[in-house]
Amino acid sequence: MKRQIIYIISLMVTLFCMNGANAHSTSTLRLAVFDNPRIDPEDPKLSQRIFDAYVEGMKTALYVAKKQGVEINEQSFFYGQNLIDIAQKVPYLLQWQPDAIIGLHNSNQMLMSRSFFNDILTLSTSASDVEIEQLPKNFYSLGVPDSQVAEKIIAFINQKYPNRNIFLAIQADSKESFDMADFLSKQYKTLNPKIKISHGEFSGDEMKKINMNEFLKNYSKNDVIILLSIVYSSQKDLMNRIADYLSSQSLVFISYADNWEPQTSSFKKNLSYDAYRITFDLENKSQKSYKQYVKSFEIINKKKPTYVISYIVYQTIMSIVTAMKEFPALESMHGKEAVLYSYHEALKKDPNWFRSRKQIVYKIEADGEVYLETLK
C-alpha cells in the first residue's frame, strides 16, 4: 500500500514537474520589430541587401530562440527615413500589444520613441548617444555609449596625428552627432587644451546636397576630420566629397560609425587621403555564440552570413531570449512585464548586456577596410 501511495505520489510529482518543464519550454514572446533597415535611400540596392540581411538575422534568431524554448511571435513595423514615421507607426504597434520592441537602430529613432513606450522593453540595435543612458529603464541599446568611445578616439588621434587640430563634421539632424561632438570637444579640452576644435554642420543623409563651402568654412589645413554622421555609407560619400573639394590637401578622416556591410566591401575610387574607422567588434567571431549563429544562419538562410547587420539583429533578439532564459520572471508576471523583468535582471547582472567590449580600428583603403589594431 505504502508502495502504491509512494508510486502515486511519485507519479503526481513527475507529472507536475513535466508540466512545469513543458510550461517553461513553451514560453512565448510577442516581439515587435520596429526599425528602418533600408539605411541608404540613395543606394536602393544596398538598402535592399541590408534589409534582406536584417530579415535573415531576425529569422535566424527566431529559429535559435525556438530551439531554446522561446516561441517568438514576431511582427515587423518598418518605418521610413523620416523620424516622424515612427510617431505615425506607433499606434499600430501599440495596438498589436508586443511584449518587447527591437529596432530603432540609431539614437534619433531611439530618442524619438521614448515618448511612446513606457512599459515595454525597447531595445535599440546600435544607438549610442550619451542621452540613451538617461532614458527610462525599459529602454536599452546594444550599441556601446559614445561616452565610452570618445576617449579612445582622442587617444588614437593623439597617437597617430599628435597635436593636429580637429574638425568635427556634424550631422545636424542627428542628436547623437551633436552630443558626440560636444562630448569630444569637452574631452579634448580636458586632455589636450591646445588642440583647436572646429566644426561644420550638415543635415540629412544626402551628401551631395551639402554646401561644401559653408560646411568647411571653419576647416583649417591639416585638421583631422572626425566624421560624426550616423550612417557609414553616407560617411564614405562625405569623405569623397571633402576630398574632392579639398583636393590639394592631405586629409585625415576618422569615422566611428557602424558598418553593417561586409568587411570586404571596397571603394571604387582610389583614396587620396588617410581614413580610419574606429568601431566595436560587433561580430567577435571567436565566441561560441557567434559560431552557433553562423550555423543556425546557414540552416535557416541556406547561405553564410555576410552582413554585420544580420548578427546585430540576431544578438538583439537573443539578448531578450537569453534574459528570459537566464532570468525568468516571476510566475505572477506575464507578457511585457515578465520580459521587462527578465531583462532588468540581466542588466543588473551585466550593465553592458550583449554589448561588444572590443574596440577595433580599421584602415580604410581603396579596396575596403583593413584591420589596423585593437584599442586597449
Place this chain on the structure above:
Amino acid sequence: MNNDDGILENKKTLAQAIQKSIGNRIVLSLSVSCFMLLAFIGYSLSSELDVLQMRIGQEVKPLEDFIITQTMINNKQAIQLRLSELNTSSEKAFKQIRWIPVGKPSNNKLDWQFPLTWTYEYPLGEVIGYQFGYFQVTGSLLQDESLVNNLVAMVIFLIVFSLLLFLLLYPLSQRIPKKLFIDPINHFLNLLSSDEKVLDNQRCLPSELQVLEKKIVLLMEQIKEHEQQKALIRIGQIAAQVAHDIRSPLTALNTALKYLTNTPDEQRILLRNVSNRINGIANHLLEEYTQKDLSKNEKSLCLLASLVDNILSEKRLQFDGQAILLDVLIDESGSMAFVLCHLQEMKRLLSNILNNAAEALTEQNRSIYLSLSVEKEWVDLTIQDAGVGIPQDKLKTLWKKGSSSKKNGAGLGLPHAKETVESWGGKITLHSKINEGTKVSIKLPHVPTPHYFTSEIVIYLGDFIVIVDDDLSVHDAWKQRFQSQLEMITLVHFYQPEAFAQWYEEQPKDSQRNCVVLSDYECMGEISTGLDIFERLKLRGVRSILVTSHYEDQKIVDRCKLNGNYLLPKNCLASIPIVLKTRKTADALYMPDFIIIDDDTNLLTILKEGAIRNGRNGLFFAHPDEFKSVADKLDKQVPIYIDSQFKLPSGEVLKGEIWAKSLFEQGFFELYLASGYPAWHFGPPMPWFKAILPKEFLLSVIK
C-alpha cells in the same frame, strides 16, 4: 455773355462736346475694363496667394517634420541650425521663417500686407497629444517668381488691353464723330448757307442723313418759292393798291364820259372801251392778287369775237402812229363763238401776242392778221404777223420758262400763255419762218351759246322794233340791219330808257306784245339802265334783248338770267342774224295767267274749280310730259308752279326741281317750286327757281 455768344460757343464746342461725351464713355469703358481687369488681377492674386500658401506649406512641411522630430529627440541645436540655414538660404519662396514653439496661429491664411509683403502662420501638427507651436513665415511677393511673372504678365496684359481698347475706342471720339456728325453738320450748314443746291454725290452719307439732306434741299426750295410768292404777294399788294387807287379816278372818268355829249360817238365808245379795259385790268389785278391761291383761274363764258373786237380797238389806239395794219376776219360762225376762259387773262394773253407781233414787224410789211372761226368743236383764233420770224432752234425752246426770242424778254410770256390756254382745255401752237412771219394759233373748246344769249333776232310782220340807246351810231347800225325789213316792221328809236318806258306803257297790250326791244344797258345821263326798264315793264323773253358791251359783267348776266332777258353783245350787232317770220295764228304764243304742274289730281281738281270760280285763266298739268307737248306754244313769261316729286309709271320718281332746270334752259324763267317740303330740304340754291313756295301758296295763285 449774350445769346449770340452762347450760340457761337456752342458752335465752337460741338465737336468738342461730342468728343467729350464719347470721351467720357471711353474713359468710363476704360475705367470699367481696368476695374474688371484689376478685379481679375485681384482674384488672380488671391488665387496666386492661395497657391503660394500651398507652396509655402509644401516647402515648410519637411521643416515641420524636422522640427517635430528634433523636438522629440531634444535636438534644439539642429533646429536652430536648420532655421538659420533656411533663413540664409536663397532657394526658398519666403524671406524669413520663425518657429514659435508655443501657441497657435492667429490666422491660418496667408495674410497679404500692402504692397508686396505677406505673412503666413503655419501650424505644426500634433503627434500623439504633443503640440509644437507654429511657424511664422514672412516673405515678399517679389520673391515668388511665378507670382511675379503672373503679376507682370497681368500688368502687361492690362497695359496692352487698355492700349487696344483705347485704339479701338479712340476713333469713336475722333474720326467717327467727325465723319458721322461734324462733317455732315458742316455739310448741311454749307448747304443752308449756300444759294446753290449742290448735292455732293462724292460724300458717303448714311441713308438717314441722305434723307435729311434731300429734305433740307426741298425745304430750301420751298423757302425760295415761298419768298418768291411773298414777293409776288407784295407785288400783288402793290397791284391791288394801284387797282384800288385807279378805281376812283376811273369812276370819275366814267361819270364824265356819260356827260361828254359833244364828243363824237366813235371816240366816246372808244374812250368807254378804254375805260372799261382799264377797269377790267383793275378788276383783274384785284381778283388776281387778292385771291389766296394765285394759280386759281376761274373760267367764265366768253364771246371771243367781242373780246377780240375790244382788244383790237385798244391796239389800234396803242399802235397809232406805227403804221400797223390790224386786219380781222371773223366769219359768221366765229361771231357768236363762245369759249370758257378767264376774260382778263384771255385779254392779256391776246394783247401780249399782238404786242409781240407788232414788235416782230418789219418796215416792209407791217400787217397783223387776226382770224376767228369755228371748226367742229374748236374755236380757232389765229394771230399772224409778217415779221422777222423766229429761228427754228429757238422755236423749240420758246415754250420753256426763261427762254425768249427777244433781247430783254424774261421768257415767261409764251410758257405762261401755253399753261393758261391748256388750263382752259385748249391748245396754243406757234409756227414761224424767218423773214415770213409768225403765226400763233389758239384753239379753245367751242361752248354752245348760252340760252340767255340770243343767237338770232326773230321778228314778225307788224312788229315794233324798239331801239333804246344813247348812241346815234347804234341807231344807225340797227337801221342798217333792218333796212330790208323796214316796210314790214316799224322801227322806233329812243335815246333815253325812261322815254321808252313811258312810250311802252302808253301802248295797248296787243302792241306791247308785238314789241321787240333792243336796249342798251347804260345810257348817257340816265339813272335807269335798260335792264331796270325791262324789269319795271316786266319785259321778258327773246323779244326783250339787252344789247350791250357789258355782256361780260356777271351781275348783268345774272340779272338777265333771272329776268328772262336775252343778251346781245353790242359788237355782234352787225352780224346777228335777223329772221323775219310771218305771224300765224297757230304761231301765236299762248299766255295764260299761270301754269300749275302737280301729280296730285285731287289738288289739281280743286285748284281748277277755284280758278274757274275766280275767273283766272290757268293751265293745269298732272305730269311734266303733258306740259312738254304744249310747251312750244306757251309764252315763256308765264309763271309756272311745279311740284317737287312726280311718280313715273315705272315706279321711279322724277324730281320736279331737276326737270325745272331744263325748262329754265328752254327760256321759261318764271318758275316756282311748290312743294310740301321746306326750302332747306332742297340743299344748295337753285337759281332757276324764283322762289320755293309751300303748296298752300297755290290757293292764292288761283285767286
